[in-house]
Amino acid sequence: MSLVRVALGFSLAALIGIPIGLLMGASLHARKFLSLMVEMARPLSAIALLPLSIILFKARTFSQLFGLEHLRYQKNLLNEMQLGMIFILFWGGVFPIILGTIQGVRSVRRMHLEAAGILGAGRLFTFRHVIIPSALPDIFHGLKLGIGRCWMVIIAAEMLPGTNSGIGYLIRYSYQLSRYDIMLASIVIVAFIGALFSKGLESIGEKSLVLRSRER
């Protein structure tokens, strides 16, 4: 259950964070305009926003969002996808992704941009074929940090009252039942899955990293 929540929240963060980062990296105006907002929003812990997001989204879940409530009594995953929880996951993951992407776009080598210009590439072409591939390693780095944050956030969020599924819930519940064996096992699983996430992303990003690091 936790995994599905993270997958949802994290994809949302990536889907929104990468374009924002690209925009902020490429355009000075966008950077000036958005950086204040990002810098103010970034230190706000996602957990601190949980109560607010519960007020905002009530206990709505994804199944309600898509009008699928009639499926309620079947085993419906979407029923467990509380919007509030997805929102704070998004919040936790999006900032490292934005910052990583900006970093990537800004660290494109000037010589490559100049070469592209002389070779006749226009702005869009350069963006698509030079800036994005060159920024890819940093984007992956941001994604890696982002998914780590998401994972931390979801465990904490699930430990709060009001949830009845997920591995964070399992940790809290086994603690209440004094089943420390289950609790410890869950913690190990959490650590293991977290490592798996970042290793997985790393191996996807490996190729672009290798290409850039060997260039010099």
Added chain:
Amino acid sequence: MIALKVTNLSKTYRESSGDVHALDSVTFETETGEFLCFLGPTGCGKTTLLRAIAGLEKPDNGVVRIQSHPDGGEPVIGYVFQQGALFPWMSIFANLEFPLKAKRIVKDTRREKVESMLEMMGLSSFASSYPHQLSGGMQQRAALARSLVMEPDLLLMDEPFSSLDTRTSQELQENLRDLLKRASTTVLFVTHNIEEAVFMAGEIIVLGHRPGRIVRRETINLPESRSRLSDAFTEYLVSLRKTFESLVSGS
């Protein structure tokens, strides 16, 4: 026909330690198809001059006029950097394809052009390799190929072979000369290596030390096909080296 006319080009870099005059009213022109070498000590503004002509650097003053393409369109300019300008995330083939793709040339023509260029440069077997898998010499060869595949009217080269060992560098010089014989490309070649200049160029412009200005221009009176081992070549080289020394130390 005049391929390039540069008038009163000046550029000053303002730095905290004071102004650095990189170029001081540089004026010259060159004919279509000519091979012009800029020779000068490090820091004399050679690179700045080339960058200003390419439009990479905005001069404080002066005009650069480049003859338009024979069919009346924008002139095509090629630029070969000192090193490392290949895109490391693209294969050699994709690197060469880049300028053609940017110009929206259809796929089949692109493939054809890239393949024949790779063939000419002896790079066919590296088409699917990435730049980091190639030696420095091969990388520069590929960078040169990427500039030539656009069939430039004006080719600007900024010490393209200076980071290579002598043997590789000479090989590439010979290659480039042979390739250019078939085209009417005008070439500006920047170097601090006198031998390279004498071997390649039709004319040499010597730039003096700061501020960067032209101190001498001369035509090289050697036959088209030159041999490094011929007496005429060595003689010429020695005499030019002498004048060069006196010019540089005198300023």
